[in-house]
Amino acid sequence: MSEPATAGPRARFGQRQAHLHAFSIAWQLARLDLLRRYTSTMLGILWAVLSPLCMAAIIGTVFGKLFRVELQTFLPYLFLNLTLWAFFVSCLDGGAISFIAAEGYIKQIARVPLLAYPLRMVMAAFVTLLLGLLAVVLVILIFGGRPSIGWLWAIPGLGAWFLFGIAIASLSGMANTWMRDLSYIQAVAIQALFYATPIMFPSSLLVAHGLQPLLTWNPLYHLLMIVQVPLLFGDRPPIEHYVAVVLTLVVLLGLALAGLHGVRRRLVFWL
């Protein structure tokens, strides 16, 4: 069956450009989300930075003592991890409501590529992530880190995080639209993952206790490493992390895009 013509982007520009147009739509909506988030509170944009920073300070003080690690290296480590983790959670949670929140658009205005709606959430979360990273860099410098050309290795790393965000937000969006109370299970899973991933503790701790497989098979660990190594040590991350990340992205993005394609005619009935 041929694809029906649709009002809106597809009709005006053809299918390929409709996908490019979806980026404009997503960015417009993301911009509104950011404006709302950062102008409706007194501290505004500072919140994005302050909340992981406070978390890092508290956890750092306590765990730093427990693990007997120096705050000077531990605090930037924590802060960076928590900032990346916040992006991960925003993508999952934002993605979960991405189609539901767009019901009025999907049912009443026009059909645009579904990707636009999770992408909106990812774009907003990514801007917040970039702001957070500015603060992370500041903290690194305060604690005696020196600017290094190796920091640039973080750029492909962040690109990978962005793609990762698109994949998980889309998957979360489809799953949660299909089954509304999946979000509770999702919340538990996120919590479990938080403790299984070396975020609040050094990864060496897992290795020391014979839990190496928890690292090897955890895609988040590899995703963390490809930003951590450049920013904290000014080095190129070991190649194995890139391999793991690329494999993860191929699988997740493949699933997400195939899924969006598969539900493009059905999703409207789930709303």
Next chain:
Amino acid sequence: MIELREVTLTFPPPRARSIRERLNGLRRRDGSVEDDRAVTALRDIRLLVPPGDRVGIIGLNGAGKTTLLKVMCGIYSPTHGSVTVEGDIACLFELATGFEMEATGWDNIRTRGLLLGLSPAEIRERMRDIAEFTELGDALDRPVKTYSMGMFVRLGFAVSTAISPDVLLLDEVIASGDMRFQEKAQRRLADMVDRASILVLVSHSMDTIRQMCRRALWLDQGRLRMDGPVDEVIEAYSAFAG
């Protein structure tokens, strides 16, 4: 040109939306939850609308009129059959929905423009005209959650009519707004209709249909009951609906 070939649209039954409902369904072994509640909104619709045609759709509430428009513009895909539309297409449905409540009027113009397929440059170009047409003035700087129903309609109407499509689908959009705006809206709509090659209009007002259309379709419980010259169809429908 619009062509519908044996179009049937069945809305899936209300699905198990929660895990509990789904488990209950499993316990009933078939896994389904009230499967008999699937609604067939359109049945075997065959239709050819050539360029230049002006078509009115009439029928009782729930006959499938709006659904038919939504199938034509691709919001719903038919369960069976196929839809072909040639040309640039635009549809005006309920104008008061689909807003970003916390955002300003300006930002909602931008958002809706993009959703309707205008490029960012086109929107910038037409922004002033659209804003002027709404007559909302300073209210455009306020979040739209402060708007009244009539203001939503003005905003939605102004953006949705900023394009001139080949195929125009209208769903009784002019029902709201004050008198003065209605007049203005009618004029703008008439312009748009003049420029469009095809018009498909859903209305309960037989006068409007007579005025704007040459051909009428009578939908009854999802079926195309009659298709012909506007006067004949309206006459038959009036006799039926009494």
